[in-house]
Amino acid sequence: RQESELNKNSMTEALTQLREALQQQQNALTASQQQQFLGLQKVLAEQLKTQTEQVRHNVDSLNKTTESRLKDIATRVNQQLEQGFHRTHTTFTDIQKRLSVIDEAQKRIDHLSTNVVSLQNVLTDKKTRGAFGEMQLQTIVENALPPQFVNFQYTLSNHKRADCIIHLPEPNGDMVIDAKFPLEGYRQLVDETQTTTTTVRQNFKKDIKKHITDIADKYIYPPETAESAILFIPAEAIFAEIHAHHPDLVTFAQRHQVWLASPTTLMAILATAKSVIKDDATRRQAHVMREQLQRLKDDFQRFQTRMDNLARHIEQANRDVNEVNTSAGKISRHFRQIEAAEQWHTSDPRQLRPDNESDTDPDSELV
Numbered sequence: 001r002q003e004s005e006l007n008k009n010s011m012t013e014a015l016t017q018l019r020e021a022l023q024q025q026q027n028a029l030t031a032s033q034q035q036q037f038l039g040l041q042k043v044l045a046e047q048l049k050t051q052t053e054q055v056r057h058n059v060d061s062l063n064k065t066t067e068s069r070l071k072d073i074a075t076r077v078n079q080q081l082e083q084g085f086h087r088t089h090t091t092f093t094d095i096q097k098r099l100s101v102i103d104e105a106q107k108r109i110d111h112l113s114t115n116v117v118s119l120q121n122v123l124t125d126k127k128t129r130g131a132f133g134e135m136q137l138q139t140i141v142e143n144a145l146p147p148q149f150v151n152f153q154y155t156l157s158n159h160k161r162a163d164c165i166i167h168l169p170e171p172n173g174d175m176v177i178d179a180k181f182p183l184e185g186y187r188q189l190v191d192e193t194q195t196t197t198t199t200v201r202q203n204f205k206k207d208i209k210k211h212i213t214d215i216a217d218k219y220i221y222p223p224e225t226a227e228s229a230i231l232f233i234p235a236e237a238i239f240a241e242i243h244a245h246h247p248d249l250v251t252f253a254q255r256h257q258v259w260l261a262s263p264t265t266l267m268a269i270l271a272t273a274k275s276v277i278k279d280d281a282t283r284r285q286a287h288v289m290r291e292q293l294q295r296l297k298d299d300f301q302r303f304q305t306r307m308d309n310l311a312r313h314i315e316q317a318n319r320d321v322n323e324v325n326t327s328a329g330k331i332s333r334h335f336r337q338i339e340a341a342e343q344w345h346t347s348d349p350r351q352l353r354p355d356n357e358s359d360t361d362p363d364s365e366l367v
Contacts, residue, residue, distance in 0.1 A: 130179070130181060132181070132234065133179035133180070133181040133232070133234040134152075134163050134179050136179070136234045136263065137163055137164055137177060137179045137232050137234070137266075138152055138164065140263060140266055140267060140270070141164055141166075141177070141270060144267060144270035144271065144273075144274060145166065145270055145273065145274055145277070146277075148167075149166060149167045149168075149277055150164065150165070150166055150167070151164070151165050151167070152164050154176075156176075156219070156221055156224060156225065157221070157224055158218070158221055160218040160219060160221075162176040162177070162178055162218075162219050163177060163178045163179050163232075164176070164177040164178075164179075165177070165225070166270075166273055168226065168273060168276060168277065169276065169277065169280035172226055172276065173222070173223065173224075173225060173226035173227070174224065174225050174226060175225065175226045175228065175229065175230065175273075176215075176219035176220075176225055176226075176229045176230070177229070177230040177232050177261075177266075178215050178218075178219060178229065178230070178231060178232065179232040179233075179234060180211040180215075180231055180232070180233065181233070181234050181235065182204070182207045182208060182211065182233075182238060183235070183238070184207075185200070185203055185204035185207045185208075186204065186235070186237070186238045186241065188200045188203065188204070189201060189204045189241070204246075205246060205248075205249060208242065208246075208249050209249065209252060211231060212231060212249075212252060212253050212256050212258045213256065215229050215231055215256075215258050216229065216256040216257065216258050220257060220258075227257055228257040228258065228259060229257070229258055229259070230258070230259050230260075230261050230266070230269065231253065231258050231259070231260050231261065232261050232262075232266055233260060233261065233262055234262075234263065235262075236262050236263065236264065239260065239261075239262035239265070240262075242260065243260075
């Protein structure tokens with residue numbers, strides 16, 4: 001029993017010591033942990049401060065970069081907005097100008113439409129249509145040929161009045177041009193349906209043939225006129241229709257010595273006529289040119305003869321001048337020698353003799 005109590009006391013003491021040792025170790029561990037925690041807290045505080053400074057620096061740099069980029073973006077946006085506004089303003093201005101041009105063009109189109117309607121009304125009447133063709137013919141001819149070679153509304157000796165006559169040199173003779181405007185038949189040919197095209201085509205051909213025969217009978221009147229005449233068609237479309245779809249009309253006209261002409265082909269014909277007139281004028285003036293060239297040749301020969309005579313006279317005068325100059329030089333030497341003799345009072349006769357003077361000098365009689 002006592003032994004157990006002793007063991008119990010020993011165990012109690014051991015436990016007490018163990019508890020104290022554990023308490024000391026715990027206190028030491030707690031102090032060490034506190035120190036480590038304080039050190040770690042200090043390290044963490046320093047690292048946090050460093051990281052905070054770095055983050056603050058990064059944030060400031062990011063803010064500056066962001067602000068700079070925002071400024072660049074704002075500048076570019078402003079530039080693009082200004083450019084877009086300028087382009088929009090320019091486009092709007094161009095649109096206004098084009099609208100003004102379109103308005104002006106519309107006014108011209110309206111005016112042209114009015115003129116076209118007026119022209120259609122004019123061309124509806126046969127008399128005014130004929131006057132239109134004659135005016136167009138007169139305008140083309142006046143622009144192509146000199147007025148002295150052209151007459152309008154010319155009356156031939158058979159009492160037939162032609163719209164225009166061109167006075168060409170022989171052997172061509174004067175050529176008559178008469179304007180015909182078969183517009184009604186052409187309109188019917190273009191506008192009629194397929195069922196009545198044959199009749200309309202025959203009527204159109206009949207009108208053209210009538211014009212051809214009228215011109216051949218009235219205006220081909222040799223020897224007063226040439227053996228051919230020109231039928232002027234003021235519309236290119238009618239002229240093209242005849243040559244494209246009615247070659248028999250062209251053959252018929254050629255057989256009657258009547259040449260079909262549109263405004264374009266008439267200008268080519270008149271250009272050829274102008275060349276013929278110029279060639280004839282050149283031939284007529286050829287003998288005058290030959291006479292003038294012969295006179296020029298004679299004048300040049302006389303000039304050459306007179307020039308040769310003048311050259312001989314100038315050469316003879318030059319020789320005379322040289323001889324006079326030689327004589328003058330010798331006379332001057334004689335005077336100098338005489339002056340020297342009087343000044344030196346010498347009796348030596350050799351000093352009075354001229355230097356380099358020959359006894360055979362032709363001018364020695366001047367001494």
